[in-house]
Amino acid sequence: MNEDAVAATALTKTYPGASTPAVDQMTFSVPTGQSVGLLGPNGAGKTTLLKLICGVSPPTAGQLLVHGVAPGGVAKRDLAVVHQSGPFDMMLTVQDNLRIAAAFRGLSWRRIRSRAAALLEEFDLAGKTDDLVFTLSGGQRRRLQVVRALLRVPKLLLLDEPSAGLDVEGRRRVWDMLDELRRTHGLTLVWTSHHMDELERNCERILVVQHGRILRDGSSEQLKDEAGQVTAELRTGSPDDWGAVAECARLAGLTPEYRGELFVLTGDDLRRRLPTLIAALTERQVAIESVALTSSSLEDAFLALTRAEVSSR
């Protein structure tokens, strides 16, 4: 059975003394094996949601199940977190911090020692094993966070801005490692990021969060389509075809606009209508040279969504 890794119903968290909830009536689920991104402005409630899922902060109301049980009941070996910062003991060595993390998750150091060494190697920290954590750079500490979380592959990995402070190479290594773990272990990922490209590449689904609420839930393509700026550029071989293109486009429910050498097509549900247009043109033996979709970026979509929500409040 493919149980949900996370199932939240009307999940709410109001911090003591706060006038508004940090997480407000969130209802969503994350199927096992899915990678879900949380996208939202500062203070939207993303980290709070991760804290609820990993059980370090109790909800004020609503229900939350992680692999079918209350968050606190999830075996520590099955859940790991890459935190935004810390918690490391800065005055202990890299290796001692890893040993403590292993003990906390109920893992025998003897059994995972070689995995730890391989991970340190993979993340360019092999030469730092005996260094005190406070001597590591910000990016090295972040890589150490990832090593610590992966000492044993968890069923559910929560990542809070995992690539903040990482260089391009480090970011790629983290992504590649997570790709591999998803392929080999069916790992479920929930991650926050302010880097749209990170969520777009790594998450099949994105929850847009603001003021503790889920504004949208969909793939990055759906979010971009919804922002309404998807167009298609179509080139045909000969000006003799232009009349046919304009006519077929209208029949397919699209608006054609001729812009020197090519047609720009717009319209609701463009992705779904485009094949109808292409089939009609093929039937009329119109030679199509190229069709290119151009859509608004995820950043455009995100800003459109969050600004619309602010102005409707």
Ligand SMILES: Nc1ncnc2c1ncn2[C@@H]1O[C@H](COP(=O)(O)OP(=O)(O)OP(=O)(O)O)[C@@H](O)[C@H]1O
């Ligand atoms: N321990 C806490 N006590 C009281 N309020 C808190 C606490 N942690 C967070 N908050 C408040 O809850 C709200 C949501 O914070 P949270 O850290 O979840 O946002 P976020 O979306 O992760 O933001 P960022 O992108 O800046 O990391 C904010 O208004 C914040 O001030």
